[in-house]
Amino acid sequence: MRSNAIAIPSFDCFSAAQKKVINALEIPNKFVFMAADEFDDKYVKTTGDSWKFRYSGADLHLDFSSFECGYQKKLCKYLIRRYVIDHIPFTTKTLLYGFKQIFIWLKEQGAFFSAKTFIPLLQSGEYSTFKTRNETFFYLLFMLRELGSIDFPAIGEDIEDDLVVLPRPDNNNWGIYQNAGEAIHERRISQVVKGLWRMNNNIQKGSEFSKMELRNNSYLGIAYVAGPRATQFDKLKVSDFNVDTIRKAGKATRYSLKIPYAKKGRVVDVTERMDIALPEEVGVILETYISAHKLDDTDKLFPSFAQSSDSINKCISKCLEVYCQGDIKISLSQFRHNAAHSLAMRGASAEDIAYILGHTSLVVARHYIMATPELALVRLRALGMNQAWKSIIQLMTTGELVFSDKWSGRKVAGVIGGQLHYHVGGCDRDCAECPFAEVRSCYSCIFFRPFTDGDHLAVLYSIQKEIVQTVTLSDDIGDMGNPVIPLLTVMRDDVMAVMKQIEKRYGKGFGNYSDIEFVEVQ
Secondary structure, eight states, X not given: OOOOSOOOOSSOOOOHXXXXXXXXXXXXSEEEOTTOOTTSOSEEEOSSSEEEEEETTEEEEEXXXXXXXXXXXXXXXXXXXXXXXXXXXXXXXXXHHHHHHHHHHHHHHTOOSSHHHHHHHHHHTGGGGSTTTTHHHHHHHHHHHHHHHTTOTTTOTTHHHHHTTSOOOOOGGGGGGGGGGXXXXXXXXXXXXXXXXXXXXXXXXXXXXXXXXXXXXXXXXHHHHHOXXXXXXXXXXXXXEEEEEOOOTTOOOEEEEEEEOSSOSGGGOSOSEEEEEEXXXXXXXXXXXXXXXXXXXXXXXXXXXTTHHHHHHHHHHHHHHHHTTSOOOOOHHHHHHHHHHHHHHTTOOHHHHHHHHTOSSSHHHHHHHHTSOOHHHHHHHHHOOOHHHHHHHHTTOOSOOBXXXXXXXXXXXXXXXXXXXXXXXXXXXXXXXXXXXXXTTGGGOTTEEXXXXXXXXXXXXHHHHHHHHHHHHHHXXXXXTOTHHHHHHHHHHHHHHHHHHHHHHHOOOOOOGGGGGGOOOO
């Protein structure tokens, strides 16, 4: 009789707590490849140990039968599933091979599956002796970040604090995929910001939200702005939230939050709590949350959970499902890393970053500054284009395509690059007034309905014109942290994603628009 029990080898690298979590991991019977082209397989069945599909002109076979441990097998299946959410599946075969090499190494070393095992491996550079060589670093980096996002035992959600200070290997052939190691993709950050802004706008117009929605978005807003730990959330009081100035004509209301320190050290000896300014959209949501729950100044700001980290991450995930249109997981640790990276990109000192994050020392904070991309990298990301990137951004397309002659609703119009764009799509928003800049923000908005015959190529060229102008200005003044560049590149990617969808579904060609990187400033 065939047993349903998971096979265990002679050497078992997992603890009982880890096995319990692995058993509880959910893997769908099949999952869809969102960026699949006309002749690619659209999905792969996951019920067996042999996953076969055709993608990007090649027949791919993911063979899980070679894993002697059932827990290793299921964990790798879960990680492959998580990988294809934001990446093209063409690289899954090498990723799976990399995972196998990691487990082979664990067995040879007699080591257990834990951060205490993997961090020294990444620090020493011994991974370069694996058959997958330096690529192993990024395979392991992805694995640890994904497991950190679910607070996997012996890895923990705070793994990001260890990962961020690790030296990256020199590998020219792997550079195109290193963005897979980012804590949070810029596209996801854009979706979070727009989601919070949209909720704030609806609140100010009188829309009502449930107490749970207000609580979850309060968690998300604070996590995005300051990146506090779960222990810091648990220590917050209502009196820590302040309305510093009231809205006057032409001016916004100012809010702040006193966040308690999670750690003590020489950087944080001066005060017990740090004052963090909150954007108005986050402040409004938090103020509405307090009012809805009728909380007093002496009350805890948020409820107590048996497992604070896990519960808060689940609250945030509910918001991300709406704003990011999918099963997206971003942990508190990843938000903290993103906050530090953003501060470094804007020229913050090590003391400022340590102050905001409540770090015990300046070591980690200095790393963020040292790791800030130089201007050449900013130029590459702003101007570099390739076919693989077009496929990747197609994964994140939002909005339904419509025919312009069938659309009877409101059309959008806006100026980009000194040119008026009006025949691009319609808006399906309930209210007539949009809180965002039309056209600029439309391509990533869930209410946008792109026209199949819209003049999207003209929008793309206008955005690229602004990118070139901005990069030229950054070159001239030596500003390697210009925050406008990533905003413009996200806009460009959104437009290209819509164009890719139109090409795929309706066969309409836009020509070889990869040459936009050569647009010159007029």
